[in-house]
Amino acid sequence: MLQIVVCVKQVPDTAEVRIDPRTNTLVRAGVPAIINPFDAHAVEAAVRLKEKYGGRVTALSMGPPQAEEVLRRALGMGADQAILLTDRAFAGSDTLATSYILARAIETISRETPVDLVFCGKQAIDGDTAQVGPGIATRLGFTQLTYCMAIDAVDLEQGYIHVQRKLEGKREIIRGRLPALLTVVKDLNELRYPSLPALIRAARATITTWGKDNLDLDPAQIGLKGSPTSVRRIFAPPVRPGGEIIPGDPREAAALLVEKLVQTKVIADK
Amino acid sequence: MPANTANAGYRGVWVFIEQVGGEVAPVSWELLGAGRQLAGALGVELAGVLLGQGVAGLADGAWVYGADKVYLVENPVLAHYRTAPYARALVQLVKQYQPEILLLGATSLGRDLAGAVATALGTGLTADCTSLTIDPETRLLEQTRPAFGGNVMATILCRRHRPQMATVRPRVMPMPSRQEGRRGELVRLDMAFNEAEARAEVIEVIEEKNKAVYLDRAEIIVAGGRGVGSKENLRLLEELAGVLGGTLGASRAAVEAGWLPPEYQVGQTGVTVRPKIYFAIGISGAIQHLVGMQGADVIVAVNNDPQAPIFKIATYGIVGDLREVVPALTAEFRRRLAPGPA
Numbered sequence: 001m002l003q004i005v006v007c008v009k010q011v012p013d014t015a016e017v018r019i020d021p022r023t024n025t026l027v028r029a030g031v032p033a034i035i036n037p038f039d040a041h042a043v044e045a046a047v048r049l050k051e052k053y054g055g056r057v058t059a060l061s062m063g064p065p066q067a068e069e070v071l072r073r074a075l076g077m078g079a080d081q082a083i084l085l086t087d088r089a090f091a092g093s094d095t096l097a098t099s100y101i102l103a104r105a106i107e108t109i110s111r112e113t114p115v116d117l118v119f120c121g122k123q124a125i126d127g128d129t130a131q132v133g134p135g136i137a138t139r140l141g142f143t144q145l146t147y148c149m150a151i152d153a154v155d156l157e158q159g160y161i162h163v164q165r166k167l168e169g170k171r172e173i174i175r176g177r178l179p180a181l182l183t184v185v186k187d188l189n190e191l192r193y194p195s196l197p198a199l200i201r202a203a204r205a206t207i208t209t210w211g212k213d214n215l216d217l218d219p220a221q222i223g224l225k226g227s228p229t230s231v232r233r234i235f236a237p238p239v240r241p242g243g244e245i246i247p248g249d250p251r252e253a254a255a256l257l258v259e260k261l262v263q264t265k266v267i268a269d270k
Numbered sequence: 271m272p273a274n275t276a277n278a279g280y281r282g283v284w285v286f287i288e289q290v291g292g293e294v295a296p297v298s299w300e301l302l303g304a305g306r307q308l309a310g311a312l313g314v315e316l317a318g319v320l321l322g323q324g325v326a327g328l329a330d331g332a333w334v335y336g337a338d339k340v341y342l343v344e345n346p347v348l349a350h351y352r353t354a355p356y357a358r359a360l361v362q363l364v365k366q367y368q369p370e371i372l373l374l375g376a377t378s379l380g381r382d383l384a385g386a387v388a389t390a391l392g393t394g395l396t397a398d399c400t401s402l403t404i405d406p407e408t409r410l411l412e413q414t415r416p417a418f419g420g421n422v423m424a425t426i427l428c429r430r431h432r433p434q435m436a437t438v439r440p441r442v443m444p445m446p447s448r449q450e451g452r453r454g455e456l457v458r459l460d461m462a463f464n465e466a467e468a469r470a471e472v473i474e475v476i477e478e479k480n481k482a483v484y485l486d487r488a489e490i491i492v493a494g495g496r497g498v499g500s501k502e503n504l505r506l507l508e509e510l511a512g513v514l515g516g517t518l519g520a521s522r523a524a525v526e527a528g529w530l531p532p533e534y535q536v537g538q539t540g541v542t543v544r545p546k547i548y549f550a551i552g553i554s555g556a557i558q559h560l561v562g563m564q565g566a567d568v569i570v571a572v573n574n575d576p577q578a579p580i581f582k583i584a585t586y587g588i589v590g591d592l593r594e595v596v597p598a599l600t601a602e603f604r605r606r607l608a609p610g611p612a
Contacts (some may be wrong), residue, residue: 267547
């Protein structure tokens with residue numbers, strides 16, 4: 001029986017976020033909120049392991065009350081229960097404070113049944129930091145296995161998990177001790193389409209909500225106060241100055257362009 | 271983990287020298303170049319940290335690329351990278367020598383390690399910085415990075431915690447020039463490790479056959495986007511790349527269309543490239559793509575839509591049907607580059 005926690009984050013669809021060039025503030029109005037795509041694959045991986053080895057999957061999210069939506073998505077995909085960590089005191093948490101709060105929540109879940117595996121997406125598409133997963137693993141003392149592209153086996157008796165990690169131009173076959181935290185890439189699996197009964201169940205499910213008082217937290221380590229990094233300013237990305245359009249029909253333009261490249265020694269003329 | 275707020279006494283700029291199997295990730299040298307500037311602005315030393323087994327000789331590279339000092343820890347347990355022993359070694363070194371800045375490459379290894387180390391130290395970490403500067407008044411590290419898929423830039427500070435930690439992607443910072451014959455001080459440290467603390471065992475490392483994994487080191491890239499239209503048209507790009515000895519690249523749209531595998535993807539969710547010349551063929555120029563290739567020396571755009579945003583940033587643009595323009599370019603390059611008398 002595997003006790004699994006999968007961390008999911010609600011993110012804005014980043015393709016839609018813009019900076020207002022006059023005020024230099026984020027324009028988020030009307031931007032759809034989605035489950036972080038990598039986290040959806042983490043849920044899928046957790047549910048598949050449960051189906052293979054038996055156990056229980058808890059979906060865990062930290063965010064505002066509306067983040068409940070991504071937990072219902074996880075329930076629809078097969079998670080057994082969902083916990084939302086929501087509290088005004090959590091607002092402004094950077095990755096260090098976020099990993100602290102999530103780790104405390106996983107410790108709280110572990111008091112009932114010890115957690116064997118934690119899943120996270122490799123990174124969230126809004127922040128792209130890839131820091132919260134390692135942060136949780138470090139705080140819990142779990143084996144840290146990032147960028148997992150395949151899970152070959154879980155050996156519950158001996159307490160090992162066999163995974164493949166996706167590295168630059170390489171695949172690493174690795175055996176890690178349980179408990180472990182895995183961050184996953186999209187190659188790991190194909191997402192299932194939840195069945196209608198599963199969706200109905202998810203829509204009706206009760207989502208547990210925990211605030212700071214449920215977690216025995218050090219107030220100095222959460223929210224803005226617990227975050228060593230702060231944003232000095234945000235701005236629109238600088239624009240590289242544009243150049244010239246080469247005129248003419250394709251052959252003329254090609255000849256002109258190649259001449260320019262040779263002249264500026266970008267391409268060597270032999 | 272207690273918050274780490276005492277920063278008096280933290281001095282110096284450190285770069286983690288990433289090596290795998292005795293080969294240094296080039297981003298480490300790029301970071302020494304960036305680190306040199308920061309150390310100069312602060313008037314402090316630049317040091318590299320080298321962890322592994324039988325890797326002392328790699329310190330030579332660190333001197334040549336600008337390090338004043340290299341901290342070296344060698345142990346059989348460090349032969350293959352595993353998070354726990356590497357993190358413990360780096361944390362111990364930081365606590366002992368107290369650098370004010372610690373930079374790592376935003377590779378899979380560097381990100382894996384940085385997240386663990388920053389948490390253990392209780393300090394701030396900023397991922398994927400594209401610019402690192404020192405505020406002369408406060409001596410704080412200004413860490414600028416893209417957010418929200420590249421639509422937004424943010425400058426991050428780590429005011430009260432040390433070290434100020436940041437990762438930088440490969441090819442974002444220029445490679446510094448080599449200073450042959452330059453030497454520094456090697457500080458060799460003994461640390462005890464046991465295999466059990468690694469919590470993981472590397473069974474096998476399989477090299478992927480795909481050549482495109484070297485995209486971030488390519489000097490010439492011919493990249494295709496949605497406008498390429500079909501896998502057949504990709505052949506035209508292959509021919510151009512072939513004549514130039516270049517590498518193929520792709521926008522997200524071309525990868526999602528299945529014309530090229532994900533390893534070829536340039537941009538926010540792919541690799542960052544810094545070639546001498548980047549051909550953007552049938553790529554409209556979404557910001558998520560631009561953030562990955564704006565560091566190219568020369569950008570050539572070919573697109574049939576004169577309004578395509580790519581033309582706003584391209585060094586040279588040709589408006590036209592890529593099925594005509596690309597073969598014309600291939601023919602012209604072939605003519606000009608034909609092997610003849612040297």
